[in-house]
Amino acid sequence: MSLLWQFVVSGVGTGSVYALIAMGYSLIYKETGIINFAQGEFAMIGAMSLWMFQQQGWPLIPALIAAVAVAAVVGAGISRIVMHPARHSAPLTLIFITLGLDTALRGIATLLWGVNPVAVNPLSGNGSIHLIGAVLSVQNLWVLLGAAVVALALYLFLERTYLGRGMEAAMDNPQAAQLFGMDPLKFSLYTWISAAIIGAVGGALLAPITTANANMGLDLGLSGFVGAIIGGIDSLPGAALGGLVLGLVQSVAAGYVSSTWADGIAYAVLFLVLLVRPQGLMGSHAQHRV
Amino acid sequence: MLSIEGLSVVFGGVSALSAVSFEAMPGEVVGIIGPNGAGKTTLFNAIMGLVSVNSGSVHLEGKDITGWPSERIALAGIQRTLQTPQVFQQISVMDNLIAAGIAPKRPILTWAAFRLPTVRRFEIDAKIRAAAELNQSLLREEGHKLAGDLSFGHQRLLEIYRALMLNPKVVLLDEPLSGLTTQESQVVLELVRSMRAAQRTVLLVEHHLPSVLSVADRVVVLAEGQVVANDRPEVIQRDDTVMRVYLGEEDMGIETTGLL
Amino acid sequence: MATNPRTKEGPLSWWRWPSLQALALLIIAILGGLLLGPSWVSELTVVGLYALTVIGMNLFMGYAGQVSLGQAGFFGIGAYSVGIITTQYQFSPWLGLLAGMLIAGVVAWLLGKLVLKLQTHYLALATLAFGMIANVAFQALSITGGNSGLTGIGNFSLGVSFSNTDYYWFVWILVALAAWYATRMVHSESGSLLEAVRSSEVATKLMGLNPDQVKREMFVVSAILAALAGGVYASWIGYIDPTVFTFTLSINLVLMAVVGGMRSVYGAVVGVGVVQLLGQGLNTVGQMISPAAGGALELTVYGLILVVVMMFWPNGLITAWKGRYRQSSVVSPPSAVSD
Missing domain, CATH: 3.40.50.300 (P-loop containing nucleotide triphosphate hydrolases)
Known part of the structure; x- marks a missing residue:
């Protein structure tokens, strides 16, 4: 029992990072109809940039902000140079484009930073706390806190700002964006920047726990994606929940079976969801009508 | 009825x-x-x-x-x-009609690649019927054209011919x-x-x-x-x-x- | 097949006869084998193995309009079948090759029954998940040798054991046969049904044919060809481990399939050659910078190629070069039925 509790507690940590990445998928999907297979790379960029700035001797907060900014710039570039011009392509073409972006970003990161895992300093030391019998590292708390803050910020942005409401309106109806006087180009830009920031925060927070490397984006991205699908990619809270659930399942499976099989179990769950409820646990959109 | x-x-x-x-x-x-x-x-x-x-x-x-x-x-x-109209865009008008002649037989395409007689028989039959239908149609001069290149009206016609x-x-x-x-x-x-x-x-x-x-x-x-x-x-x-x-x-x- | 190959009046123009084209490919391969040195022969063997896989993907993705991001899984099933049968059981690799193709075919058939009704995004994801699960199985099972893989995989032999050059001949004969098979299918009257499925599933149903049947057959064919290539690969290279059969391999296969043009069998072969040789070139250049940079440079350029080709020539370079398709309509079928 206490063992299970420990696995659950650790699972919430990774789960909340998955949740962040899943929200990034969901955001881009809802705004632009694109499944962004490169979403995990934003987390990688966040983590590796944080490490890079720490190496330069930057203090924590500026390093963190700079790392997120790097990801935001990459997101903006992708939107401006690639995704916006290509927005009218067929779904399959768009999938291939984002797969290409994922591959290219991984390649560039490896060229810049090498392949070896690097240790990223935790935000506030290596301490840990005890939570009803389970051990939780302080960094894990930061992850939880960070995820909650980002989710809240995203919520407030979408609900409480003019820009955000325009974006939200456009999720339901693309024409509505124009009523808010939004230029589609800016629109795509804000969406991608938001998604990049969310992903980068997740990656930067996770890095001290797992170490970081140029290849981490692929696995993280796929996990986040699986989470998004499990929860329902057309619902932001659904996607977040899906990410959390996936983290829990993986952690428990890794604890009781083996970490290799844990990945397999994640994909098996995905498979099941796709077959039984393709719109996800909380998604509302019926898949096809005819 | x-x-x-x-x-x-x-x-x-x-x-x-x-x-x-x-x-x-x-x-x-x-x-x-x-x-x-x-x-x-x-x-x-x-x-x-x-x-x-x-x-x-x-x-x-x-x-x-x-x-x-x-x-x-x-x-x-x-x-x-x-x-x-939903024509099959990247094959010819004739092939659109042939497809409709063959589809009900639900052929295994691999057997078609090897030209097995069972498949060949209804392929030839479909071809003959399609040619006959095409010749009576308004599209008779356009049989070799890609269906996607037809005018809108002719795509609509092709869809009707295909149904027939x-x-x-x-x-x-x-x-x-x-x-x-x-x-x-x-x-x-x-x-x-x-x-x-x-x-x-x-x-x-x-x-x-x-x-x-x-x-x-x-x-x-x-x-x-x-x-x-x-x-x-x-x-x-x-x-x-x-x-x-x-x-x-x-x-x-x-x-x-x-x-x- | 950018041009329309068949007119109502007559058969294919002679230079488009599948048998002649396959023969031409074989002659080029033979000349290549005789004229080029041993290092090229190995390089071109790899090209041939990928080409074999990509021809199947061409049928499934280009002609039938579906997507698979898990072909590495089938490639791996073929490879591990040969590996396991020769190392764990000491049977002939030929048996392993057949077993691999059979298993891959059955798996694809079952998987296809479940997932082929899904739409593009979900199908991409489901096949991706299959590839991932296959990779996990390769890592976690004991019969596959876990993370250290299998070594000492048996050579094929016909009387005498295959030499490196024999593998080259064997692979390219298989490629020629597969290309012959694929072009014959596409050009057959029944082959029109592939375009029917790609263009409009509803219209296909209205003709009395369930599109899932065609999709499933092509999925099975693509799986069998991938397993065939994987099996030959394992026997040729002699050792395998799970790091070969990854998501990255699946993506590279997609890249090779789309660069040449997904609706051109020989375009696919050319696409594979171009991508593979370019990759080798980049690797060599990268190695001069640092040991890790080789692979990284390759990844970067592959990714960028995929992005650029898809942005500007979504039907592939060969197809664009032939210049007969209007760009927009090709990959996007008309929107669904009703209202």
């Missing part, structure tokens, strides 16, 4: 068709008219098994085909065309005249008459009222998912309520969308 009895379709709580009943005989052309949203396309989709039916039934020659998958309904002898390749007992035509030139419209109406002569049942959804009245043996008027009239064209034409239902919508000038 196609007989529809108490057919109801509900989309998310909204009733698209309620208790629609009528019959159509072989060699009969039934015009189906009504304002947008009256349920004409839904009716076709329901007959064809493309949407699920909540209650009621569709019988073809006494056989209950309600709830069958569309491909089985097609094999049983019902064809429909779509409002946006399956030798259907019942043909459902969904706005077959919209977007056609006058000459092409004449060809379609001529085709409808020849379908009647061949003892096929034709259900015709069409906004262009004069054409419907000229070609139909009987007209069914739908409004808000219900049959409000079902009679000979001359009678329908004199019916004030019907004409108001229909013309009221014409005034709004909405012709193209035809939602539900």
